[in-house]
Amino acid sequence: MSAATATKAAVQPPAVDGARRGVARAVAGVALALGVGGLLLLVLGADPLAFYVQVFDRGLFTWSGLQDVVVRMAPLLLIASGLVVAFRAGLWNIGGDGQFLVAAALVAGVAPSLAGTMPRALYLVVLLVLAAAAGAVWALVPALLKARYALNEVVTSLMMAFVGINFANLLVKGPFRSAKTLVPQTDVVGLDWMLPRLFGSRVHAGFVLAVLCAALVGVVLRETSFGLRLRVLGESPRAAAHAGLATGRLVVAAFMLSGALIGLGAGVEVLGVWGYVRADWNPAFGLPLFALVFLSRLRVAALVPLVAFYAVLSMGGHYAARRAGLPDDVVLMLVGVVLVTLTIAGVSFRGGVRS
Amino acid sequence: MNGGGASLSVPVLTALVAGAVIAGIPLLLAALGEMVSERAGVLNIGLEGMMLTGAFTGFAATLHWGSPWAGFAAAAAAGLAFGAVMALLCVGLNLDQVVVGIALLVLAQGATSVLHRAEYGASYPRLDAVPGLEIPLIAKVPVIGAALFSQPLVVYLAIALAAAVGWLLRATSLGLELKAAGEEPEALDAAGVSVVATRVFGVLVAGTCAGLGGGFLSIVAAGVFVPFMTNGTGFIAIVIAMLSRGRPLWVVILALGFGIALSLATALQLVGVSVPIDLLNALPFVAVLVALFLFGRGKALPGALGRPFVRGART
Numbered sequence: 256m257s258a259a260t261a262t263k264a265a266v267q268p269p270a271v272d273g274a275r276r277g278v279a280r281a282v283a284g285v286a287l288a289l290g291v292g293g294l295l296l297l298v299l300g301a302d303p304l305a306f307y308v309q310v311f312d313r314g315l316f317t318w319s320g321l322q323d324v325v326v327r328m329a330p331l332l333l334i335a336s337g338l339v340v341a342f343r344a345g346l347w348n349i350g351g352d353g354q355f356l357v358a359a360a361l362v363a364g365v366a367p368s369l370a371g372t373m374p375r376a377l378y379l380v381v382l383l384v385l386a387a388a389a390g391a392v393w394a395l396v397p398a399l400l401k402a403r404y405a406l407n408e409v410v411t412s413l414m415m416a417f418v419g420i421n422f423a424n425l426l427v428k429g430p431f432r433s434a435k436t437l438v439p440q441t442d443v444v445g446l447d448w449m450l451p452r453l454f455g456s457r458v459h460a461g462f463v464l465a466v467l468c469a470a471l472v473g474v475v476l477r478e479t480s481f482g483l484r485l486r487v488l489g490e491s492p493r494a495a496a497h498a499g500l501a502t503g504r505l506v507v508a509a510f511m512l513s514g515a516l517i518g519l520g521a522g523v524e525v526l527g528v529w530g531y532v533r534a535d536w537n538p539a540f541g542l543p544l545f546a547l548v549f550l551s552r553l554r555v556a557a558l559v560p561l562v563a564f565y566a567v568l569s570m571g572g573h574y575a576a577r578r579a580g581l582p583d584d585v586v587l588m589l590v591g592v593v594l595v596t597l598t599i600a601g602v603s604f605r606g607g608v609r610s
Numbered sequence: 611m612n613g614g615g616a617s618l619s620v621p622v623l624t625a626l627v628a629g630a631v632i633a634g635i636p637l638l639l640a641a642l643g644e645m646v647s648e649r650a651g652v653l654n655i656g657l658e659g660m661m662l663t664g665a666f667t668g669f670a671a672t673l674h675w676g677s678p679w680a681g682f683a684a685a686a687a688a689g690l691a692f693g694a695v696m697a698l699l700c701v702g703l704n705l706d707q708v709v710v711g712i713a714l715l716v717l718a719q720g721a722t723s724v725l726h727r728a729e730y731g732a733s734y735p736r737l738d739a740v741p742g743l744e745i746p747l748i749a750k751v752p753v754i755g756a757a758l759f760s761q762p763l764v765v766y767l768a769i770a771l772a773a774a775v776g777w778l779l780r781a782t783s784l785g786l787e788l789k790a791a792g793e794e795p796e797a798l799d800a801a802g803v804s805v806v807a808t809r810v811f812g813v814l815v816a817g818t819c820a821g822l823g824g825g826f827l828s829i830v831a832a833g834v835f836v837p838f839m840t841n842g843t844g845f846i847a848i849v850i851a852m853l854s855r856g857r858p859l860w861v862v863i864l865a866l867g868f869g870i871a872l873s874l875a876t877a878l879q880l881v882g883v884s885v886p887i888d889l890l891n892a893l894p895f896v897a898v899l900v901a902l903f904l905f906g907r908g909k910a911l912p913g914a915l916g917r918p919f920v921r922g923a924r925t
Contacts, residue, residue, distance in 0.1 A: 400903065587716060
């Protein structure tokens with residue numbers, strides 16, 4: 256095992272060196288972010304040191320907070336994996352929030368009527384497949400417009416995101432609306448019909464699924480011919496066409512796989528944490544994750560710690576903000592600072608937009 | 611859905627057209643700026659963040675000095691400052707435009723929301739309505755007169771700005787240089803013109819215009835600042851800029867068109883037609899998709915859009 260690792264390291268010194276440099280840059284970026292963020296916190300009248308201590312104390316060193324972070328990582332990892340697939344193919348799937356919400360609304364709307372009609376394992380599989388399918392179908396529109404008519408997917412996927420956010424609301428306020436509540440939302444699924452929880456903690460099986468999917472995406476992209484074809488397409492669509500690749504079909508496949516993983520993220524969040532979806536619910540995971548995936552240079556090994564850090568910052572940050580009497584959106588501000596400084600620290604890779 | 615005759619009444623049409631102008635001007639201003647920036651090869655995904663910053667600053671300045679003009683000046687200055695940061699990161703340091711844009715957008719969303727909560731969270735102040743400027747004679751024409759020619763002065767200035775940008779792009783050497791910076795930066799560099807300076811100019815114009823658009827949103831359209839109030843208009847503006855490709859007349863047409871889609875909800879409520887609000891909210895975005903499908907096929911964006919310029923680098 257160690258011999259194999261050693262050989263691999265010897266064969267690929269640049270990768271290891273690159274990884275080390277990546278870590279150094281990430282650390283520098285985070286340190287810079289904490290500095291700038293600290294100044295902003297000072298301006299807002301909070302004690303930055305106490306704030307940060309609470310963020311990490313809550314996010315990492317209390318059992319309850321740590322569970323929150325791990326639970327939050329489940330959808331984040333799945334969405335991030337979905338974005339990695341699209342970006343590898345050079346496709347800018349900015350519409351993740353729409354794919355996520357449509358899948359979430361469908362799962363939350365269908366789950367209550369399916370619960371109790373079949374064994375739980377089958378029920379969970381059916382719903383998670385439904386979530387993935389919903390995400391994939393929502394991603395199909397920009398995919399086809401890109402493959403057939405060369406329409407820029409930045410625009411089309413974004414428009415589909417806004418349509419999806421409203422469509423999810425229509426579903427929740429219309430056909431899936433619960434008769435039992437005043438506020439429009441879906442019926443609540445009983446705990447027995449949610450994803451099983453692990454070892455008596457709040458962490459649900461969706462986290463395991465997310466880790467497996469992320470690992471699988473990493474392996475597929477690196478080791479399989481499908482992964483290679485996506486990469487060629489992403490590096491140079493013209494080269495891909497010259498090499499005789501079916502670029503149109505690859506675009507559709509990558510986009511749908513991306514949407515499916517994001518939809519799965521929604522299914523896991525609904526069936527693992529909430530058990531229902533409220534109207535106008537939109538966690539808006541998309542934008543920050545979009546930037547984080549870029550910063551990871553599309554490597555799953557770099558993405559997991561970045562996502563974990565983001566989860567700690569947001570879960571711990573909300574707690575710290577409440578304690579400091581600051582509005583919740585302080586966390587959003589800090590996330591923005593982190594993204595800027597990480598980009599400055601050079602963790603990102605450079606690319607261009609192709610029409 | 612009955613009462614078809616009443617649905618075309620004068621007050622309803624007036625409200626629809628006037629609402630379309632009010633909803634369209636922020637789009638118009640932001641899209642004008644984005645168009646200049648995209649021409650120069652910088653895709654500004656964070657446009658919405660610049661609008662939010664302008665909206666907040668403009669609101670705060672109007673409230674403080676009691677004059678919407680002070681508000682617009684502050685909104686433009688805030689947008690310009692935001693643009694300077696973006697220019698430093700994307701043009702100066704050649705960082706990835708999409709990541710920087712998203713990062714700055716998230717930062718602006720958080721910062722304006724926090725500042726709003728801290729400054730106005732207890733009182734929720736409102737601004738006085740900005741008075742309209744009636745253009746003699748034509749302001750008396752039914753529907754169009756009340757809707758188009760009794761608007762605040764800023765509305766006319768925004769449309770004049772569109773004409774000015776059109777002149778800048780078409781008739782000046784700066785306009786040509788902007789286009790070259792977006793299409794063939796190497797050629798511009800070879801001609802002895804600084805690609806960096808040209809692109810910085812484009813980003814600064816985008817920031818200023820987006821700041822003004824955001825200011826219009828809070829000062830004229832809403833009279834208040836609400837966190838996240840741009841609600842996707844920045845992204846629609848990016849799409850309008852992409853569809854217009856350097857022709858300000860199209861920016862005006864598309865911005866007012868989407869203004870109609872955005873103000874349809876209010877107009878339909880006046881008529882008493884009950885359509886789910888979410889359906890109406892989705893309309894502008896469906897309209898963009900349809901417009902793209904019909905008119906945007908096979909239309910190319912600037913060749914070097916989103917690509918940092920590094921002198922001597924292989925392309």
